[in-house]
Amino acid sequence: MPSDSPLPDMEKLTEKIRIWARELGFQAMGVSKAEVPERDVEHLKQWLAKSFHGDMGYMAQHLALRANPAELHPGALRVLSFRMDYLPAETETVKLLGEPEKAYVSRYALGRDYHKLIRKRLTQLGKQIEAEVGEHGFRAFVDSAPIMERPIAQQAGLGWMGKHSLIINRQAGSFFFLGELFTNLPLPVDEPYETNHCGRCTSCMDKCPTGAIVAPYQVDARRCISYLTIENKGSIPEELRPLMGNRIYGCDDCQLVCPWNRFTKSTKESDFQPRHNLDASDLVDLFNWTEEQFLERTAGSPIRRAGYESWLRNIAVALGNAPFCDDVISALNSRLNSPSKLVKEHVSWALHQHLTD
Ligand code: SF4
Known part of the structure; x- marks a missing residue:
């Protein structure tokens, strides 16, 4: 026509x-x-x-x-x-956040x-x-x-x-x-959603690990773990690192604590199902990925956006927050001479966390 x-x-x-x-x-x-x-x-x-x-x-x-x-x-x-x-469906969320030797990847990026x-x-x-x-x-x-x-x-x-x-x-x-x-079609518009059902709840503000929701509807990205692990290409502020736990790519905490997510429906899209065991991996295993393995396993994944250097930086922080064990220390030591100054600095910080425990 x-x-x-x-x-x-x-x-x-x-x-x-x-x-x-x-x-x-x-x-x-x-x-x-x-x-x-x-x-x-x-x-x-x-x-x-x-x-x-x-x-x-x-x-x-x-x-x-x-x-x-x-x-x-x-x-x-x-x-x-x-x-x-x-x-x-069936990905662990809260449970995984309580297992500090495992990696937590934001559910949208699995x-x-x-x-x-x-x-x-x-x-x-x-x-x-x-x-x-x-x-x-x-x-x-x-x-x-x-x-x-x-x-x-x-x-x-x-x-x-x-x-x-x-x-x-x-x-x-x-x-x-x-x-x-x-x-460009003049379709009839829907009613805007003007009711706010948050009420007096402040769970997301109270439970944000780094206190990034500084006021209702005001997220300071500079404190937000999603920003720190994905958008930020530089050093992660030291005072925030211990608060990040095992979150190595993004963070879902504000959504996980939201009462409205009791009504979440799981997806059947095959593209959104976890790949390469990313919903149940040990930090040490992911930290040991070579750059080639990183590129191969994150092909077509949003994680590729962060890049290998940020990947190692983020996992180094999580390893600094993980319980002391020989595997963690030797994985960190293996990257102490990384050609990346950024990675080296975060690895040194992580080792220092264990030495001062
Ligand atoms: S946790 Fe959910 S309902 Fe509660 S304030 Fe935050 S967004 Fe609103």
Whole structure:
């Protein structure tokens, strides 16, 4: 159908899109205008002014685009926000955090990288829509552009922003990815989710291992273990290292303690299932991976993003927090002459922890 053909009934089309989205593995979809409320833009500005973004300079860039998402895609009228649950069934979470010789990897990073999968499905959905209505323009995004995806998801009715600043859904908790499809079609918008169900709960703030949630809805990334182990390429502040426990890539604590995650649904996506025993590995085994093994075993995984040097740095910190044993000491000693100054410094710190125990 050519693009100048009359548009079909938008209500009916939206219902069809919801069905197609479910068939493509998304658990929910919401529609909003291609706009971000002023209060959310102001919140971002204040967060940046406090330097809570640390070295994530990209968060400060393109502020105008973040505030005006329609500029990302010419003619965009609506943003379709999608939820895809990622928690694999039967992975240990709290138990693993209590086993300091084991590695804890954030649950979203145990399998294959979600970016590729979600973008592919959204592109497929965009094509299905065009097959129905003709070319009216769409563009898929998954963490790939300066988009304030959480406020947009809230506008689309997918949930409210918890005090940890993640979106929570009453029926599904918060262990999910978000993706967006910008479209030039005037689809009917959903009701924004304006009720906040956190109430007087402050569990995520109280239980954050490093005290990174400094006030409701205010996460100081410079203290957040996700930032420290993934985005941060430099040294991890010494005072925070003992607080990190065995968390070597990301952290889920604010979600694990959230009462709404009693309602989390596990995923059946094969891409999100743990690979290379990452949900049950000993720290020492992971620390002994050569760079070749790291590259081979993290191919197609979000962990590749952090790089081998950060991988060793993070595990060195966790080994410094692990119980004293010969295997831990010899693994650390084996990296004491690492060509990386960063790794050497963290290994020395870890050995020092054991020597002063
Ligand atoms: S732990 Fe409590 S305060 Fe934090 S997001 Fe969940 S409900 Fe809200």
